[in-house]
Amino acid sequence: MRDVVEKSGLNRRRWLSGAFAVAGSAFVAACDSVTHNPVVQQALRMAHGLTYRAQRLILPREALAPEYAEHEISPDFKPNGSTNPMASDYVALRDGGFADYRLEVGGLVERPLSLSLAELRARPSRTQITKHDCVEGWTSIGKWTGAKLSAILEEAGLRPEAKYIVFYCYDALNQQEDGPRYYESIDLVDAFHPQTILAYDMNDQVLPVPHGAPLRLRVERQIGYKHAKYIRRIEAVESFDHIEGGNGGYWPDRGYQWYAGI
Numbered sequence: 001m002r003d004v005v006e007k008s009g010l011n012r013r014r015w016l017s018g019a020f021a022v023a024g025s026a027f028v029a030a031c032d033s034v035t036h037n038p039v040v041q042q043a044l045r046m047a048h049g050l051t052y053r054a055q056r057l058i059l060p061r062e063a064l065a066p067e068y069a070e071h072e073i074s075p076d077f078k079p080n081g082s083t084n085p086m087a088s089d090y091v092a093l094r095d096g097g098f099a100d101y102r103l104e105v106g107g108l109v110e111r112p113l114s115l116s117l118a119e120l121r122a123r124p125s126r127t128q129i130t131k132h133d134c135v136e137g138w139t140s141i142g143k144w145t146g147a148k149l150s151a152i153l154e155e156a157g158l159r160p161e162a163k164y165i166v167f168y169c170y171d172a173l174n175q176q177e178d179g180p181r182y183y184e185s186i187d188l189v190d191a192f193h194p195q196t197i198l199a200y201d202m203n204d205q206v207l208p209v210p211h212g213a214p215l216r217l218r219v220e221r222q223i224g225y226k227h228a229k230y231i232r233r234i235e236a237v238e239s240f241d242h243i244e245g246g247n248g249g250y251w252p253d254r255g256y257q258w259y260a261g262i
């Protein structure tokens, strides 16, 4: 949480207070539903040294990202980064039509989960048409349907120490089987955001391999590289010091910001 405040910077603060002023009652409702969530309340209570002023900076992050109309969907949404993972465990799942896929949910949770795609599709879901914003400077609009991450985390039951959610992926960006695999992480404010979903459909079709089949994160208030594709496992952690380079993600380990809010 402290990181979030330090990295947010002055311009961002100004932008946020402006956004807060103009967003009106829809924003207040969205804000309320998340801040009344018991897990988020607990996270806010626990956050070490988090002052009232810092909370005021964080809470506007609950505003919804803009949503678009069907006719605005990009006909040519660009696949980026890994588009066809080569790891043998992934190739085996893909060749079996992902029938044997299980999403593992573990770490600092009361009830670890192992969910098939059918089980994920039976969980509370959300559909949204949003603009994806890549750090390389392009954007595309797509329609996403997926399981609400908040519902999955409530089902697993976060333990009080949990502060971040880590997403471990199947792909190694160098396309070698032994290369470091992609991973990303988000805090609990983003994890419980109403537009944060584990997407299994894109533009009303089953999520295609180039865009992260069978399951990818949509975390709409964050830039492109936070949207982990090819998710293998989710882990609730207290810190990511012990994971890979210790910066909470494949690109953050290579110098990109961990907090990349938009």
Ligand SMILES: Nc1nc2c(c(=O)[nH]1)N[C@H]1C(S)=C(S)[C@@H](COP(=O)(O)O)O[C@H]1N2
Pocket: 077, 078, 079, 080, 081, 082, 133, 134, 135, 169, 170, 171, 173, 182, 183, 210, 211, 212, 224, 225, 226, 227, 228, 229, 230
């Ligand atoms: N597992 C994994 N997730 C990833 C990437 C990746 O290479 N591997 N690339 C990221 C980047 S930089 C972007 S812009 C988006 C691209 O998503 P898309 O392929 O659906 O456009 O995925 C993000 N998530």
Ligand SMILES: [Mo]
Pocket: 080, 133, 134, 135, 136, 224, 225
């Ligand atoms: Mo990106």
